[in-house]
Amino acid sequence: MVKDVRDALPFRMVKRADITQARAWAIRLIAIALALLTGGAFVAALGYDPIGIYATAITGSLGSKMGLELTAKLAVPLLITSLGVTLAFKMRFWNIGAEGQICVGAIAATYFALNHADWPQVVLLVTMALAGIVAGGLYGMIPAYFKSRFGTNETLLTLMLNYVALYTIQALQQGVWRDPSQQGFFKIARFPKVARLPEVFGVHIGWIAALILVGLVYVYLRHSKQGYELTVVGENEATARYAGMHVKRVVLRTMFISAGIAGLAGMLQASGADKTLNDTVAGGVGFTAIAVAWLARLNPFGMLVVSVLFCILERGFQAVQSLYNLSTATADVLQGIVLFFVLGCEVFLTYRMKWVGAKGGVERV
Amino acid sequence: MPNAHPAIELKGLTKGFGSIVANQDIDLTVFNGEILALLGENGSGKTTLMNMLSGLYRPDAGEIYVSGRPVSIHSPHDAIALGIGMIHQHFKLVDVLSVQENIVLGTVGHFAGKRKLSREIRELCERFGLMIDPERKVYSLSVSEKQTVEILKVLYRGARTLVLDEPTAVLTPQEIGRLFDILRKMRKEGCAVIIITHKLNEVLEISDRVTILRKGRCIGTVETRSTTARELTERMVGASVDLSIHRPEPLRSGPMLDVHHLTVVNSDGVRALDDVNFSIASGEILGVAGVAGSGQKELCEAIAGLQPIAGGAILCEHTSLEGLSPREIIRRGISMSFIPEDRLGMGLVASMGMVDNMLLKDYQNQPGMLIRREGARNLANSLVKQLNISTPSIYTAVRKLSGGNVQKVLLGREIASNPRILITAYPVRGLDINSSMTIYRMLNEQKQKGVAVLYIGEDLDVLLELCDRILVLCGGRVTGIVDAAGVTKEQLGLLMAGQTAEEAMRNG
Numbered sequence: 052m053v054k055d056v057r058d059a060l061p062f063r064m065v066k067r068a069d070i071t072q073a074r075a076w077a078i079r080l081i082a083i084a085l086a087l088l089t090g091g092a093f094v095a096a097l098g099y100d101p102i103g104i105y106a107t108a109i110t111g112s113l114g115s116k117m118g119l120e121l122t123a124k125l126a127v128p129l130l131i132t133s134l135g136v137t138l139a140f141k142m143r144f145w146n147i148g149a150e151g152q153i154c155v156g157a158i159a160a161t162y163f164a165l166n167h168a169d170w171p172q173v174v175l176l177v178t179m180a181l182a183g184i185v186a187g188g189l190y191g192m193i194p195a196y197f198k199s200r201f202g203t204n205e206t207l208l209t210l211m212l213n214y215v216a217l218y219t220i221q222a223l224q225q226g227v228w229r230d231p232s233q234q235g236f237f238k239i240a241r242f243p244k245v246a247r248l249p250e251v252f253g254v255h256i257g258w259i260a261a262l263i264l265v266g267l268v269y270v271y272l273r274h275s276k277q278g279y280e281l282t283v284v285g286e287n288e289a290t291a292r293y294a295g296m297h298v299k300r301v302v303l304r305t306m307f308i309s310a311g312i313a314g315l316a317g318m319l320q321a322s323g324a325d326k327t328l329n330d331t332v333a334g335g336v337g338f339t340a341i342a343v344a345w346l347a348r349l350n351p352f353g354m355l356v357v358s359v360l361f362c363i364l365e366r367g368f369q370a371v372q373s374l375y376n377l378s379t380a381t382a383d384v385l386q387g388i389v390l391f392f393v394l395g396c397e398v399f400l401t402y403r404m405k406w407v408g409a410k411g412g413v414e415r416v
Numbered sequence: 417m418p419n420a421h422p423a424i425e426l427k428g429l430t431k432g433f434g435s436i437v438a439n440q441d442i443d444l445t446v447f448n449g450e451i452l453a454l455l456g457e458n459g460s461g462k463t464t465l466m467n468m469l470s471g472l473y474r475p476d477a478g479e480i481y482v483s484g485r486p487v488s489i490h491s492p493h494d495a496i497a498l499g500i501g502m503i504h505q506h507f508k509l510v511d512v513l514s515v516q517e518n519i520v521l522g523t524v525g526h527f528a529g530k531r532k533l534s535r536e537i538r539e540l541c542e543r544f545g546l547m548i549d550p551e552r553k554v555y556s557l558s559v560s561e562k563q564t565v566e567i568l569k570v571l572y573r574g575a576r577t578l579v580l581d582e583p584t585a586v587l588t589p590q591e592i593g594r595l596f597d598i599l600r601k602m603r604k605e606g607c608a609v610i611i612i613t614h615k616l617n618e619v620l621e622i623s624d625r626v627t628i629l630r631k632g633r634c635i636g637t638v639e640t641r642s643t644t645a646r647e648l649t650e651r652m653v654g655a656s657v658d659l660s661i662h663r664p665e666p667l668r669s670g671p672m673l674d675v676h677h678l679t680v681v682n683s684d685g686v687r688a689l690d691d692v693n694f695s696i697a698s699g700e701i702l703g704v705a706g707v708a709g710s711g712q713k714e715l716c717e718a719i720a721g722l723q724p725i726a727g728g729a730i731l732c733e734h735t736s737l738e739g740l741s742p743r744e745i746i747r748r749g750i751s752m753s754f755i756p757e758d759r760l761g762m763g764l765v766a767s768m769g770m771v772d773n774m775l776l777k778d779y780q781n782q783p784g785m786l787i788r789r790e791g792a793r794n795l796a797n798s799l800v801k802q803l804n805i806s807t808p809s810i811y812t813a814v815r816k817l818s819g820g821n822v823q824k825v826l827l828g829r830e831i832a833s834n835p836r837i838l839i840t841a842y843p844v845r846g847l848d849i850n851s852s853m854t855i856y857r858m859l860n861e862q863k864q865k866g867v868a869v870l871y872i873g874e875d876l877d878v879l880l881e882l883c884d885r886i887l888v889l890c891g892g893r894v895t896g897i898v899d900a901a902g903v904t905k906e907q908l909g910l911l912m913a914g915q916t917a918e919e920a921m922r923n924g
Contacts, residue, residue, distance in 0.1 A: 067434055274786050276779055282768070283776065289762040292722055293752070294776045295743030 064402045075400055082396030086389045093388065097381065104371050104385075111370020112363040118370065120253045124324050125362040127257040128153070128316040128333075132340035133347070133354045134261075134268045135312030139191075141272060141349055142305050143285035148194065148209025149313040150337025151216035152187040154330075156314025157321040158220060159186030161239065161328040164246035164321075165228065172245040179246065180318050187314015188307040190216065195306035199299040213337065220330045228328070241327045248323035255323030262355075264312065269351040281305045313337065346394070364389060422484065423448045423577045423608035424469065424500070429478035431464055438464040441478070442634045444627050446577065451599055451609040453619040453640070455652055456629035457848030462612050465629070466579050470502040471495040482577075501570025503580045507562045509554045515565050516550040519572050540571055545601040559707060560591040567598065577608040584618055585845075585874060588707055589909035596622050614848065615875070616645040628652050653850055661856050661881040663900075664864055667699025672868035673719070673750075673837050677728035680714045680892075688714035690892045691728070696837070696868040701859060703883030703900065704872040705908055711892040712872045716841050719870075720752040721745040732837065746777055751835030753826050753843065763826050766815035770796040770807065773814055774829055799828040803854065820851030827858055838862055841872035856882055876905045890914040 091101030112122045132149050139146035160179035167175055194208035223229075223239065230240035248255040272278040284291045284301045291298050316336070321328050343361060347353030364386055372382040426444040430437070439461045446452040456462045467473045469480065471489040479486050482498045489495050495502065509518050516530075516537055537550045548557075548564050557565065563583060570578060580599075584592045599609050599622060613619060619626055620640060628635040628651050635651050650656050673696045680689040689711045696702045704712060717723035719730055721742040730737045737745055753763050764773050774792035782788055796810040803824045807817050814822055823843055830838060840859070844852040859882065863869055873879045879886055880900050887897045888911035896917035898907075910920035 270786075276782070276785060276787050279772070279775065279779060279787055283765050286765045286767055287762075290765055290776070292742065293720065293762050295741060295746055295780065 062404045064404060067401055067403050070400055078396055078399050079393070082392045083389075086392035089392070090385050090388045093384065094381075099375060099377075104375065107371045107374050108364075108367030111374070112367040116253065118366065121369075122359070122362050122366040123254045123258055125365055126359050127254075127261050127323070128320045128336045129340055129343060129361060130261045130354060130358040131257075131264055131316040131319065132313050132336050133343040133358055134264050134351055135309045135316065136337075136340050137268065137309075137344045137349050137351070137354070138272070138281065138305055138312070139309040140344055141278075141285055142281040142302065144195070144198070144302065144306060144309075145206045146191065146194075146209050146306065146309055147206060147338070147341060148191065148212050148310070149316075149340055150333045150335070151209070151213035152191050152310040152313035153317035153320065153333040153337055154213075154216035154220055155190040156183035156187035156311075156317030157328055157332045158216075158223065158317075159183055159314070160318035160321055161228070161242075164242045165240065168243040168245055170245065175245050176248065176322070179322060180315060183314040183318030184311040185314070187317060188311030190314070191306045191310020192303055195303050199302045217330060217333070220328060220332070223328070224330065239328045242322060246322060247326050248319065255319070257319035257323045260315070260319065265351045265355050268312075272349075272351070277301075277304065342394070346397070421448050422446065423450075423482070424610075425481040425484075426465070426469070427479045427481070429465065429468060429475045429480070431461075431468060431473055431475050438632055439468070439475075440632045442629070442632075444634065444637075446608045446610055448576070448608050449603055449606045450625065451603050451611060451623045453623035453626045454610055454612045454629065455614075455616075455619055455626050455648060457652060457850070460629040460652075460848075461632040462629055463581065464632075466502065466581060466610070466612065469495065469500060469579060496570065496573045496575060499574055499576040501573065501575030501578050503563070503566045503570065503578065503583060505581050505583075505585065507566055509562060509565060511555040512553065514551055514553050515548055515557075515568070518554055518565055519550075519569050523573060537568065537572065540568060543601075543605065544571065545598055559709070560587050560594070563587070563595070564598075576606075577610070578602065579610045579612070581612045582614070583611065584613060584615065588912045589876065589905055590913060592618070616648055617877070619648065620645060630654055649849060653848075658853070659849070661853075661878065662860060663882060663884070664860055666697065666701070666863065666884045667866055668697040669699055669866065670697060671695045672698040672733060673870070674731040674734075675719075675728070676731070678715075678718060678725060678730060679727035680711070680718050680723055681726045682714060682723075687726075688892050689718065692889075692892075692894050694887050694894065694897055696870060698836070698866045698868050699863055700885070701863050701869040701871050701883045703879040703886040704870065704889060705876060705879050705886055706889035706912055708874075710889040710912075712841060712889065714892075715889075716752055716839050716870075716872065719745075719750065719837075719839055743780065746833075749834070749836035750839070751830040751833055751837065752839040753830045753841070763830075764814055764822065767813050769809070769811035769813055770799070770805075770825055771810050773825060774799075774832075777829070777833060795829070795832055799825065799832070803828050803858075820847045820854075823847060823851065823855060827855060831858060831862060835862075835867060837868045837870070839870045839872075842874060843871075844878070845874065852878075876908050879908070880905065888912055896920065 087105065091105070094101050094104050110118065112118050132153065136146050136149050159182040163175060163179045163182055170178070190212065193212065194203070194205045197203040197208060198205045224237045228239045230238050232240070248257060250256065251259065280291070280296050280301050283294065284296065284298055288298055291301070317332055320332050325332060339361065343354055343357045347357045368382040368386050371377060372379065422445045424446050426442060429439055429442045431439040442465055444465070454462050464473065468475050469489070471491045471494050474490065480489060481487065482500070487498055489498065492502070510521065513521070516533055519537060520533065534550050540546070541548060546564050546568060548561060548568065554562065554565065567578070583595060587595060599611070602609055611622065623640045625637055625639055626643065626648060627637045628648065630652060645659070649659065675692055675694050678689055678692040679687060682688040692715065694702065704715070706712060714723055718725050719737070721737065721740055725738065732748060732750060765776070771789055771792045774795045775787065775789065779787055793810065799805060800807065800810060805821045805824050807821060814825055817825070827840065827843055843855050847855065859869055859871065871883055880903070883900045885897055886900050886903065886908065888895045888908060890912055891914065895911045895914060898917065907920045910923055911917065915923065
């Protein structure tokens with residue numbers, strides 16, 4: 052008889068009933084410590100000084116005004132997009148199409164930036180923001196419509212629509228919006244001054260929008276009727292119908308808002324950070340946002356913390372990479388090690404290990 | 417009669433989930449050639465115990481002996497290899513396959529030819545008195561026939577010990593009789609049978625011994641011959657309980673709900689309800705009997721406005737409800753609580769606490785965009801007090817409450833909305849005796865306040881005691897509406913099986 056492998060292990064995973072905040076943070080700190088040790092061993096094996104590398108990562112992301120600004124710039128789209136996907140996730144609608152929704156929002160904003168440079172700055176920027184929200188929102192309603200009408204799988208549809216949006220940008224770069232002054236390069240012209248977001252404390256004002264959104268999304272989810280409705284729909288559609296909710300309307304509305312927020316992130320990124328539209332406007336933020344949203348357990352304030360930490364990591368290792376002349380792959384491995392431990396420790400927040408000792412299994416008949 | 421060979425022995429089994437101990441130090445023995453009933457209230461740990469036996473859970477401590485040898489069971493595969501077969505409440509069959517295909521499905525290393533297989537199955541059927549054609553497709557089988565297939569499945573895999581989890585919940589009295597015949601046959605063949613049930617009369621009828629669990633502990637094992645329903649209840653609950661259901665005289669001050677020629681076609685294009693006629697007076701409880709899936713769900717949903725009606729009319733105090741949205745129907749004082757198998761299916765949101773669940777029906781009446789929770793909080797607090805709902809807090813997810821408390825939350829909210837018509841389906845499904853009695857009391861209070869109550873139930877004894885009249889559904893048609901005081905269980909059973917009222921009264 053084949054013996055069960057679980058018999059050979061001296062411990063078992065047991066579900067925790069509850070966990071105190073102090074203990075949860077202790078576990079997280081241990082995870083971070085382990086991550087640093089493992090990462091340190093890795094770079095030491097490559098012949099670098101781990102302490103130096105970590106110090107560079109910290110100073111690179113937080114140690115200088117420029118470092119801080121770069122970190123904040125990274126965090127803005129990530130935080131906003133996390134807030135957006137959260138609305139959909141709360142409704143159990145697996146919107147993994149934020150990447151595409153960011154692109155579409157940016158495209159819509161770019162249209163106004165390129166064609167209406169004669170408008171007053173405030174009017175133009177507000178129009179661009181609204182265009183980003185509406186375009187992103189409508190784009191997000193496509194999978195929502197098909198899901199509520201035909202029961203299609205939203206995971207696939209939102210994912211596929213990412214590529215449609217991405218390649219639309221490339222088509223625009225190479226086609227109608229191509230900047231002839233760039234000679235051989237396929238690029239879209241830089242936005243005129245009036246179409247660029249003003250800066251406050253050295254970072255475009257998107258960060259203020261992001262902070263306001265944290266509060267708005269929190270109130271929307273916890274204290275508004277619509278937030279209540281989308282939560283009920285997500286948990287139990289039968290109950291939602293029973294309580295007289297219009298399930299389809301809730302699904303469409305929520306996806307409009309969710310994707311609209313992602314669209315706004317696209318506009319902010321194009322107008323505030325890139326000052327043009329290119330195909331890296333989303334740059335994976337739409338996917339990272341999913342991890343951020345879940346790590347923060349769909350809590351908007353949690354997302355603020357988590358997205359900033361993500362960006363410190365990202366920016367820090369960018370600094371390490373350029374200073375130590377590391378390969379991109381090495382920097383990615385380091386970042387991966389940290390994420391592995393930090394994400395992995397979540398398991399230990401819901402389960403604990405129980406030592407049962409290495410007792411022999413009982414022979415079966 | 418049990419001989420001296422224990423088929424299964426459980427010694428000191430303990431299983432905890434987090435800080436909750438579901439099973440504490442449980443001993444249980446079942447002998448070959450014996451039917452053992454496992455009795456206990458909700459949350460007393462019956463299912464946990466059986467899940468350890470069938471390999472779904474692993475015990476934290478304690479030993480399992482099969483035929484006197486210590487074993488460790490890691491999966492249902494291990495369990496069946498040891499001759500332990502589990503019949504779950506919900507059947508796990510593939511509808512489009514035939515009976516014999518379902519039986520061999522998932523067996524390993526057994527490639528019997530079709531003819532040989534068919535012969536083996538017929539032999540098994542004969543030995544245990546099962547009646548089923550191995551060639552038939554599962555979708556064409558009735559509920560009780562599907563159960564027979566489940567039993568065959570485990571017998572074919574060589575099970576010598578059968579565990580049945582509430583097997584009678586979905587059967588008519590006649591079908592229960594047949595099931596019990598099969599179990600007796602097994603006992604005669606030397607199998608060991610463990611039957612989990614809430615119904616005391618069944619325990620007394622079928623079992624040789626009864627093991628009683630209370631709050632995760634084993635209270636004791638008694639010989640069925642030398643015990644009574646009263647004694648069993650007292651040991652199970654830990655206190656004496658009045659088992660009689662009170663039936664106050666109905667007020668019947670005028671019809672509240674009239675249903676005329678109601679026909680409903682479900683999403684499969686099948687007539688789920690066919691020309692259904694009845695009326696409920698205010699201050700009356702009308703029971704609905706019928707095997708599962710006879711149109712009960714569609715009836716509830718049609719009245720609540722969740723299911724479009726294909727023909728006929730539903731009148732509430734002489735005004736038609738047709739074309740009204742669920743929201744408008746709620747506003748007219750029609751309140752439905754439908755408790756499906758998983759209890760939380762329709763009416764509650766499992767992950768929300770009591771407060772947010774209280775909001776479900778009236779949040780739309782609040783002005784503005786934002787939600788105010790004071791009202792819901794007060795309601796939740798008063799329900800906890802009035803109905804003795806045991807919950808750590810009114811914010812604890814209702815999923816974490818026990819079945820009885822969940823039902824109290826649901827019914828309490830419906831009643832708090834002061835309905836004129838209260839539709840309640842399976843409100844005591846899976847509930848223990850104490851909680852059930854509370855629910856019956858609540859329904860009677862509503863009746864006395866002049867509410868028209870439609871009670872869709874499973875337990876015929878309860879229907880007979882609680883309701884004023886009983887409507888019997890069979891395949892979406894009404895086979896009879898009878899006075900509860902003048903009908904027997906057997907007659908109801910015949911009506912449920914499709915006989916007309918005259919036939920049933922003559923034969924029952």
